[in-house]
Amino acid sequence: MIQSTFPLTAEEKGKQPDFIDPDFYKGRESKLPPPVQKIYESDFTVLTRKRKSGRAYSKVIMTRKQLSHILYYSYHLFQEQRSHLPVPSACNSRPLRLYVCILNVLDLEKGIYRYHPKNHSLFLVKRFTDAQEELKAIFLGQSFVLQASCLIGLGANLEAAGYRYPSEAEKFVLLEAGHVGQQIQLAAESLNMASCPIARYEQRLIDDFFESQATPMTYVFSIGSRGSLD
Numbered sequence: 001m002i003q004s005t006f007p008l009t010a011e012e013k014g015k016q017p018d019f020i021d022p023d024f025y026k027g028r029e030s031k032l033p034p035p036v037q038k039i040y041e042s043d044f045t046v047l048t049r050k051r052k053s054g055r056a057y058s059k060v061i062m063t064r065k066q067l068s069h070i071l072y073y074s075y076h077l078f079q080e081q082r083s084h085l086p087v088p089s090a091c092n093s094r095p096l097r098l099y100v101c102i103l104n105v106l107d108l109e110k111g112i113y114r115y116h117p118k119n120h121s122l123f124l125v126k127r128f129t130d131a132q133e134e135l136k137a138i139f140l141g142q143s144f145v146l147q148a149s150c151l152i153g154l155g156a157n158l159e160a161a162g163y164r165y166p167s168e169a170e171k172f173v174l175l176e177a178g179h180v181g182q183q184i185q186l187a188a189e190s191l192n193m194a195s196c197p198i199a200r201y202e203q204r205l206i207d208d209f210f211e212s213q214a215t216p217m218t219y220v221f222s223i224g225s226r227g228s229l230d
């Protein structure tokens with residue numbers, strides 16, 4: 001039995017919510033550039049061996065292209081014969097919603113954004129000038145988070161996850177978060193950037209900060225240019 005801290009879904013079998021719900025994507029939209037063409041490492045076997053969690057970030061600013069690359073190869077909705085994501089999804093329920101906290105990215109204001117997987121764009125939720133104190137409290141003093149260029153948060157739409165099998169909703173979202181997380185780490189590594197998975201945080205505070213109460217945060221990744229200690 002999985003014991004998690006986010007709210008349980010309803011037990012009634014329901015209708016599958018839209019993956020791209022226009023009500024979820026409001027506010028100013030910023031299109032992301034195409035992903036990086038000349039990547040640092042593209043050999044799958046090398047990437048797999050190199051993947052590790054990096055908590056030391058330099059002050060080198062992240063570019064929008066680098067952010068684009070990581071989001072594209074983690075959760076972009078590819079429009080081919082049939083639309084598909086880089087990750088599998090139980091009952092094709094696609095329950096994850098990606099949030100991005102921008103801390104040090106060129107030409108993007110500091111703030112919270114929602115990633116639109118089809119448009120490959122960011123929707124501004126709110127701006128901030130300094131979030132250091134909030135981040136320290138949210139991440140229970142894990143101070144490396146403050147040096148990251150951005151945080152990618154995976155919010156869970158439990159209604160979507162459990163639309164067919166409600167009692168499986170929690171298990172499904174947690175497993176799917178793992179799939180996306182691996183993509184994030186490999187995509188970051190392919191750019192020689194450091195990333196760290198984070199699951200220790202205060203649930204109420206993080207959902208207030210990201211405004212993700214309706215899709216509670218399940219997993220967060222800090223990303224930045226590799227620091228000297230890494």
Ligand SMILES: Cc1cc2nc3c(=O)[nH]c(=O)nc-3n(C[C@H](O)[C@H](O)[C@H](O)COP(=O)(O)O)c2cc1C
Binds near residue numbers: 052200
């Ligand atoms: C589910 C999960 C939660 C994690 N949460 C945190 C965290 O809150 N803070 C942190 O610094 N690292 C966290 N990590 C990273 C682990 O500490 C790291 O993966 C482990 O030490 C192995 O190191 P490696 O990823 O470099 O191979 C987490 C990893 C996983 C899989």
